Amino acid sequence: MGGIETNPGPHPLSDDNDDHNVSFESVSESNSIREMFSTSISFLHLNVQSLLPKLDLILAEYEDFDILSFSETWLNGNNSSDSVELLNYQKPFRKDRGPMKSGGGVIVYVKENIQSKRRDDLEVPGVEVIWIQLKLNNKNVLYGTFYVPPKSNNEIWTKIESSIESAVNDVKCDRIIVTGDFNDNLLNGANSKIHNICTNYSLEQLIGDPTHFTEQSSSLIDLIITDNSDFVPYCGVGPPLLDQIRYHCPVMGFINAQKPACLSFKRKIWLYKQGDFDEYRRILTKTNWDRIFSLNDVDKINSEISNRILDAAEISIPNRIVTIRKTDPAWLNNDLRKLIRKKNRLHSKAKRFNRSADWNKFKQIRNKVTTLIRQAREQYQNNLIQKLSNSSLSARTWWKTCNQISGIKPSHSGIPPLLKDDNLIFNDIDKANEFNNFFAMQTNIDDTEAVIPDLTVPDYTLSDITLKDSEVEDVLKILNPNKASGPDLISPILLKEAVSQLKFPLCKLFNLSLSKAIFPADWKKANVTPVFKSNNSNEVEHIFILEKD
Template sequence: MSGDVHPNPGPVSTRSNSASSVSSSSTVETIDLSSHFSFMHYNVQSIKHKLETLYAEFKDFDILSFSETWLNASTLNNDLIFDGFHDPERKDRPANSHGGVLLYVKEQFRYKRRHDLEIQSVECIWIELITKTKRILFGTFYRPPNTTAPEHSLIEDCIHLAVDTGIPDIIVTGDFNINMQNPDVSRKISSLCQRLSLTQCISDPTHFTENSSSLIDIILTSNHRLIHASGVGVPCLDQQVRFHCPIFGLINFKKSKIHTFKRHIWLFDKGNYQLLREKAANINWHQLKHTNINTYTKNITDTILSISKSCIPNKDVTIRPSDPPWFPPNLKKMIRQRRRYYKKAQHTNTEHDWLKFRTLRNKIITTIRQSKEKNIHQLATNLKTIQQNSKSWWACLKSFIKPASSSSSSIPPLQDGDDIAEDDQMKADILNDYFRDQTLLSEPENIAPELKGDISPLSTMPPIQVYPDEVMTVLKTLPLGKAAGPDGINNRILKELCNELSTPLADLFNKSLTSSEYPDTWKEAFVTPIFKTGDRSVPEIIVL
């Protein structure tokens, strides 16, 4: 929530042996969503027209759970997609368009839906998070205010099923509509916690009306040491008089950080190609020859890059996980200001301060909505621009119309036998080993088929000679707009220097053919795995 949370001093146990998992000195600045696995829950009272606000506010959390979504079959999953998250898990109320729960999990985490723990008439979703070090059951619930005793027993049975799995780490969150600050009614949760050894982690009010407050949105855990921090956030939806606050929790295990990486970019539109061709023509390419094919190739490559960098503007940039293009640039600053207004209004409880808070809250909602609409309008305008080529037209279209199966290029954790690969290097090694193995003969007794016809054992292939004019023809037809390979030489450079490089490259190719050696650098490539269908954690369902 962009730091817009109030940390709890620690979970308040509903059992006699009270436990605390975070010290009272914790502050909002100490909560690091980038290193700890995080989750949140929010009663949204209709989600369909609040998706942009919810995504902007909570996209940094790893699990997003929402109750009272008020969805039905007329709303497709594709209309609920969040960038960077798996397709949403949902359970709508079948009888009417109220109630319902919805859950999102970040793409970088592996999980599976546990339908076997979900009782049909209970509004809940269970998932099993699968990490390298542990498995966690995570359940999201909505218990309506008018729940009968038999219906409440079914909710308890649902949680019992999770406990009976034997998985030691269980987290339950949601809106239970039971005020934990009222001893007379909180016994329903307290007795459940005592029987199942659960700890309730939220201690501050989460629901407010005209003249009262209550704690009805809760977090239960079977292992109080699992929760690193928990608390209640600032309400961010336009709920006028009666409103819920989001609740959050951080789990005590480190997650793999999304690393930044360096990329070398060229400003080809500002290049001096006449000067580039002059420099290439003045180079003594014959002096770059070497008996070692790898050294020869390196000399040619380094020379091309050296003269190109002197004639074409270029620089190294750091690529970081970025906000969506419609994300308002001043939004995080406004959220911090809203938090200050909320704290002051809570402290003074004056109509003036509450009005200031509500005004800024509504301004943030409007800003997010207008920014998203402006971005969509700009994309629509770009699509109508006839000057765009087909590639940029399709890129523009795909930027806001994306199939659910291709919403992201990130690779989730991969199953490697009994192990789970979460690190990027481990994922790359698993995929490399799998696709390498596809080229091996599976049976040792397999032999090559017998060749038919008159085949002379003395038949030889005549020498292959590459000529400069052949190289020039190929260089002239290279497609532009393609990314460079590992050697860093872009097609634009090769095409601009097709005449000057035709002879040096022909000599290099002929050296490789006559020596029967292939340069090591030419064996390297950037390979992109593409998900097909099925379980994304299985290497077999990814193609190159």
């Protein structure tokens, strides 16, 4: 995000604060801002003035932030939480103005890899506020989001102060961050109610620039407040989300806490449509399979056959390595990301020099970004609709596509952080070990009181099973080429395109495995997916692990 400034420290309602309002443009032009997004916890608040129609823009513009909070969501009981979920964020914490009322409302999103829980004991009736407790670097952090309607009376402000006081006095928490739209202009701070609250409880307000703009005025009403400015080393005001006559700008900051590792991985993508399968088959035809079987070791032979198949594919089929990021919406491409970054740089420049030409350039590219984001989302939806007309779609793919079109999201996009001894496990290896320990424990059955039944020993044996090349050939021919590969990375396409070349070595391998009664170790591996039995998806016992087909 461009347009962020270094933390100006407390806002004392005087000209002395000007020395602290250092532009953050020099940081954003370097790699430092990217580094902070990758290493520190980031947060953002925006008075969004109707959340639902802007979800795609929000996901495209703000996907890098770990915590997103919005005021004036304008949601009510007609809007389910499923309809406002964001990819890679937990189910949102929300507080509507009322079941059927319009206007107002606040909502908070937290990334899936951050431990969070609602603290409704700090929320006061009659105040639009959400408090959540975050676990960051073994510290408990209270994060509050407020929306205070214009011209709120003293009773409302007394309740707001009571809510903040309860958070300040919570001995279980180490730090406090408060953000939101307070509709209390700190640029005219002589009678500021929020300033008095900050003074009473030794809190610091960190934003120094205007955040709300109309045709003829600007004001500072969207705030970031904390009990320790060192805990929020960088904060500032970002560019507006949309081109409007009256608008709010987002306020954002970085928390002095280490960010959990981003879940991404490398994957080799085979470009089968560009492959030379005649060359692929020629290479396999020349392979000396008898030499491989001279190893006389089932595991080694299986490994060598797999390597020969992949080596032949590497030579004859183009491929590339791509980075798979869990955080990527399907319709958001790199060109859009570059354009968003360019827009943010232009906003920084316009703020710095305040020239009409710079502001016009910023507005033009901002409008272009908005249009392209909506077009990309619409094109993605149209492609999904077109996909349904394919008569060869499997039932599973058809239903998955229908859910994508209708906006129905899967309950979970992966294995969530697992809860153990009141702490969350984020690391994939630690998760796997936790599952392994849990499932291994299920075999420890207390059978001390069990009665063992009498079993009749069978008088027949199955002494020999021998497969034929033709049987293996028949199975290879009916493989579904649309199925994914397993851990060995050999796709059904690679097997099906070389049936004549592979039926002999595979049949011989299967027969060797049967005769030696040895099941290759690689065949015991599988890619698995979680299936959730209940809403308690952070607990191991509420998750099935099934093999992907």
